[in-house]
Amino acid sequence: MDGNIFQQYPKNDRSNLIAMLQDIQEVHGYLPEKEIRKVADHLGMSLSGVYGVATFYNQFRLTPLGKNIIRVCRGTACHVKNSANILMALENELGICAGQTTRDKLFTLETVACIGACSIAPVININDDYYGRVTVKEIPKILNKYKKQEQAVSAE
CATH class of the missing domain: 3.40.30.10 (Glutaredoxin)
Structure with a gap:
């Protein structure tokens, strides 16, 4: 399914960053490092730029939640x-x-x-x-x- 996420968003369009992160978290329950790297690559952003947004907003999690x-x-x-x-x-x-x-x-x-x-x-x-x-x-x-x-x- 996460392959579909990347197909939904045009390459190098940074305005889609938050929406992509939300979709990835919806699938995985958090933002796995591997997926963050894919987002950075897809949007033509630095890895630190994507992490900066992911850690700025409380809605995003970098680790899985407990049961x-x-x-x-x-x-x-x-x-x-x-x-x-x-x-x-x-x-x-x-x-x-x-x-x-x-x-x-x-x-x-x-x-x-x-x-x-x-x-x-x-x-x-x-x-x-x-x-x-x-x-x-x-x-x-x-x-x-x-x-x-x-x-x-x-x-x-």
Whole structure:
């Protein structure tokens, strides 16, 4: 399919850079280095120029996401209710920092400006599941739910 992406865009037309990167990320879930090199070549740009755009915009990822995306709300209501402690507990439990993915590719940890569930602050969401009024003590139990799901799938 990514061959088709390059056919859709005229060579050396730099105005298509962002659209191409979006299409590639749609296919792969992130921007593999090999594809970034192809984009630079196709558009007649330097590799650093393409990387510059890819790293400037938050929407682009240079590494694959984990199976479970954990988003920690850092909005005002959550901040006041100590979401920083929730984030720290998740980082400690997973052994990664916000913006990273665990080695086993099971979890990616992200922060967001606002989840939109201020009345139940502090809030995290994992994939489509929301956890409100979450406490540091609940973090291991919440994560174990997803670890057990993965073990069940692996056992099949």
